[in-house]
Amino acid sequence: xxxxxxxxxxxxxxxxxxxxxxxxxxxxxxxxxxxxxxxxxxxxxxxxxxxxxxxxxxxxxxxxxxxxxxxxxxxxxxxxxxxxxxxxxxxxxxxxxxxxxxxxxxxxxxxxxxxxxxxxxxxxxxxxxxxxxxxxxxxxxxxxxxxxxxxxxxxxxxxxxxxxxxxxxxxxxxxxxxxxxxxxxxxxxxxxxxxxxxxxxxxxxxxxxxxxxxxxxxxxxxxxxxxxxxxx
Numbered sequence: 001x002x003x004x005x006x007x008x009x010x011x012x013x014x015x016x017x018x019x020x021x022x023x024x025x026x027x028x029x030x031x032x033x034x035x036x037x038x039x040x041x042x043x044x045x046x047x048x049x050x051x052x053x054x055x056x057x058x059x060x061x062x063x064x065x066x067x068x069x070x071x072x073x074x075x076x077x078x079x080x081x082x083x084x085x086x087x088x089x090x091x092x093x094x095x096x097x098x099x100x101x102x103x104x105x106x107x108x109x110x111x112x113x114x115x116x117x118x119x120x121x122x123x124x125x126x127x128x129x130x131x132x133x134x135x136x137x138x139x140x141x142x143x144x145x146x147x148x149x150x151x152x153x154x155x156x157x158x159x160x161x162x163x164x165x166x167x168x169x170x171x172x173x174x175x176x177x178x179x180x181x182x183x184x185x186x187x188x189x190x191x192x193x194x195x196x197x198x199x200x201x202x203x204x205x206x207x208x209x210x211x212x213x214x215x216x217x218x219x220x221x222x223x224x225x226x227x228x229x230x231x232x
Contacts, residue, residue, distance in 0.1 A: 005138070005226075007222070007225075007226075008222055011218045011219070011221055011222040011225070012215065012218055012219060012222065014214070014218070015211055015214035015215035015217075015218050016215065018207075018210070018211040018214060019208070019211040019212070019215060021207075021211075022204070022207040022208040022210070022211045023208065025204045025207055026067075026204045026205055026207070026208060029091075029200055029201055029204040030067070030091045030095075030201060030204070031091075032091075032200075033089060033090045033091035033094070033197050033198075033200055033201045034083070034087065034089045034091040034092070035089065036089055036090040036091070036197050037088060037089060037090075038088050038089055038090050038092065038093050038190070038194075039088075040088065040093070040189070041085065041086050041087060041088050041092060042080055042084040042085055042086070042087050042092030042093055042095060042096030042097075043060050043062075043080055043084075043085045043086065043096060045092075045093045045096055045097055045184070045189050046060055046078055046080070046096040046097055046099065046100040047060055048187060048189060049097050049100045049180075049183050049184070049187055049189065050078070050100055050103060052183070052187045053104055053107075053183070054107075055100075055103055055104065055107055057076060058076050058077070058078060058100075058103045059075075059076065059077045059078065060077070060078045060079075060080065060085075061077055061078070061079050061080070062079075062080060062081075062082060062085040062086075063079040063080065063081060064081070064082070065081055066081060066083070067081055067083075067084070067095070068081045069081050069084050069095050069096070069098075069099050070099060070102075071099045071100075071102035071103050071106070073102075073106045073117065076103070076106075078096075078099050078100060078103060079099075080095075080096055080099065084096050090190070090194065090197035090198055090201065091197075091201050093184065093189065093190065093198060094180060094184075094197075094198035094199075094201040094202050095201065095205075097179075097180035097183065097184055097189075097198075098176050098177050098180045098202055098205070099176070100179075100180065100183075101175070101176030101177065101178075101179035101180045101183075102172075102176050104176075104179055104183075105172065105175065105176060105179075110172070110175065112168050112171045112172045112175070113172050115168050116165060116168045116169055116172050119161060119164050119165040119168060120165065122158075122161030122162075122164070122165065123161050123162050123164070123165035123166075125158055125161060126158045126159045126160065126161035126162040126163075126165075127159075127162050129155075129158055130155050130156075130157075130158030130159035130160075130161065130162065131155065131159055131162075131219070132155070133151050133152075133154055133155035133158065134151070134152050134154075134155025134156055134158075134159060134223045135155070136148075136151055136155075137149065137150070137151030137152030137153070137154070137155055138152055138223075138226055141226075141230050145230070148230075149227065149230050152223065152226065152227050152230070153227060155223065156220065156223045156224060156227060159219070159220055159223065160220060162216045162220075163213075163216045163217055163220050165216075166209075166212055166213040166216045166217070167213060167217075169209060169212075169213070170209055170210070170213055173205075173206065173209045174206060174209075177202040177203075177205070177206060180198070180202065181195055181198055181199060181202065184198060
């Protein structure tokens, strides 16, 4: 499979290292900003942000897991992890209002979010079947070239859905963070000089999205590189 190919590591090592760094950055930054107190909990800040924006119909629930926070567009529910839901820190406010930003995007039919939601099925297929098919195609290309190359091409097409999803996901996540930072100050939930603390948490989280996108792009580039070599 691809993991036995040294060339694969040349493609995947940079985004992999960036991913490890991003995860460490998120963990340490969240811990640091969790020590900076806020005047309300994450759930309270998200509720006030949603209400001020006319989204009182969006519910907020606590969900188990560490930083498992997300917005469910189907049920119009904001689900926050325990440390964010009940946390009284700048870290909790930043994460909670970032997720509330997704609710604003949903209510305003934010184009990149609509495209991202449409790309979810293709991304799910690409990340599972596409990657597996491309890997099997590479393995078979040495013994059964015609079948192997065909499977590799099909895998590349399917895995492209993952790349499209990740590329569209970047503006969605960046916009949600921008909305959170703007509305926290605009609605009087934090003071101007406190926005820097929220920004640190959201900027650290943004790095994880960049790393995931780069990893998908470089994996696709590796598959294409091998497909082109097989034709020569």
